[in-house]
Amino acid sequence: MGEFVIKMPDVGEGVAEAELVEWHVKPGDPVREDMVLAAVMTDKATVEIPSPVEGVVLWLGAEVGDTVAVKAPLLRIRIAGEDGDAAEAASPVATEPVVKAEAVGDRPAETKHAASSPARQAAEAKIAEPEKSIERPVAREAAERPLASPAVRLRAQEAGIDLRQVIGTGPAGRIGHEDLDQFIARGAQPAPVAATGLARKTATEEIKVTGLRRRIAEKMRLASSRIPHITYVEEVDVTDLEDLRATMNAGRKPDQPKLTILPFLMRALVKTIGEQPGVNATFDDDAGVVTRYSAVHIGIATQTPSGLTVPVVRHAEARSIWDVAAELSRLADAARNGTAAREELSGSTITITSLGALGGIVTTPIINHPEVAIVGVNKIMTRPVWDGTQFIPRKMMNLSSSFDHRIVDGWDAAVFVQRIKALLETPALIFIEG
Incomplete structure (x- = not known):
């Protein structure tokens, strides 16, 4: 018998450490070759750690939520082998981490790293071929949290x-x-909960903030603590825009996506940024440098099963409204099912956030650091509007937009939003070049 030590792999890009976000095994569990043992998260991706050997888990070197340095021992596996093989099998052998987009899903895009080392090949040569067997259910304690994606x-x-x-x-x-x-x-139903009547509840539950949720928390803390926000709210009459959208959707081709309000807003952003390039920028406050971009890379804050991610529609300035809509749909799907590539989740120059039908009347969006502006879309409601002689029903929507007050003055913020308002209220202007 021998022991095989799996260490935290080097996932590249200068990453020196990663956060352990999930164990798929525990001491005593049997493992097979290529079976996923754990998942770790860097600033840009979630990485699954597979097993290069078959054996039994002896020891885990970290807890979920811990930060693990590259090359630090992650776990030890007892493997079957000949006498005297323990020293060679226990040598540090690099696994092949499977890199996924930050939003975790069931069908991630995978990238293999690191070729098999001679030490690993020697260890694998001494491992018996796995027997063909039927996967058997594993017993679970009543209070144990089930393992699932x-x-x-x-x-x-x-x-x-x-x-x-x-x-x-x-x-x-x-x-x-x-x-x-x-x-x-099988027609199984959740066990009925017996009615207990009114009773005091005193139980508490502590939930460790880990993985993507911790990344989100750190990002929000950074943005809130370092950026002095100014939020400007304006109502927009989108009646004509909604009529135009309905007409365009009714006449769209089979290969064209259904238009939501976001592609129109994105095209309006592109036109407005052409007049006010100062909002399409990032600010490095440590270096005291503002970087303005001619390219418009629009981040779209997207809710996924794992948490909030921001896929990026790149070069929106070069895309038609149908192209914008198609790319927006593709990226949103990729973010939700966990197949978005790293470069699709970074590099935005300005961000849009929308809660759809739950958008509320007003929001105070937090800027996506290090950007200097974010545009928030609130829900559309039909309200009576006075036209000078009578009240008429109009479809109204608020835009709640925040700006980095160190870079964008209140006047410039107001001019920016008012220009977007004018384009959305007269949507034909969105399609006029120049």
Whole structure:
């Protein structure tokens, strides 16, 4: 018997450490070659750590939420081998991390790193071929949190299924979509909760902030503490814009996406930025340097099962409204299912945030650091508007926009929003060049 030590791999791009966000195994669990053991998160991506060997987990070197340095031991695996093999098997062998976009999903885009080393090949040569066997359910303690991906958890929540009642057939009892399918096919229902009447509740629950949620928290803290925000709110009459949108959707070609209000706003942003380039910028306050961009890379704040991400529509200035809509739809889908590439989740020069039908009347959006402006879209409501002689129904929407007051003066912020308002209220202007 020998031991195999798996260390935190070097995922490239100068990353010296990563946060452990998920264990897929625990001491005593059997593992197979290429089975995913853990997931770690860097500033730009989530990386899955596979096992290069078959054996049994002996020891875990970190807890979820811990920051682990590159080359630090992550776990030890007992492997089957000949006598005297322990020293060679325990030598530091690089695994091949699987890199995914920051929003975790079930079908991530994968990139393999690091060729097999001679030490790993020697270790693998002494490992018996895995026997063909049927995956057996793993027993789970009553209070143990079931292992499942964010997409599986979201699906179970929407279906009203308690994952603790579902038997997972994946590694270490991990629950997959096929396990949910079998649970539903059997007609299993969540256990009924007995009515207890009114009673005091004193239980508390501590939830460690890890992974993408911690990244979001750090980003918001940085933006809120370092950027003096000024928020400007203006109402916009989008009645004519909504009529135009409905007409364009009715006449769209089969290969054209359905238009929402966002592509019109993005094209209005491009035109307005041409007149006020100061808002399409980033500010390095440590160096005291503002960088203005001729390219308009628009970040779209998008809610995913794992948390908030900002996919980027690059070069919006060079895209038609249909092209913008298609790219927006593609990126939103990629962000939600976890297949967005790293470069698709960074590099924005200005951001739009929208909560759709939940947009509320007014919001105070936080700037996506190090940018200097963010435009917030609120929900559309039909309200009576006085036209000088009578009240008439109009579709009204507020824009809630925030600016870095160190770079953008209040007057310039107001001019910027008013120009967007004029374009949205007379949408034909959006399509006039020059």
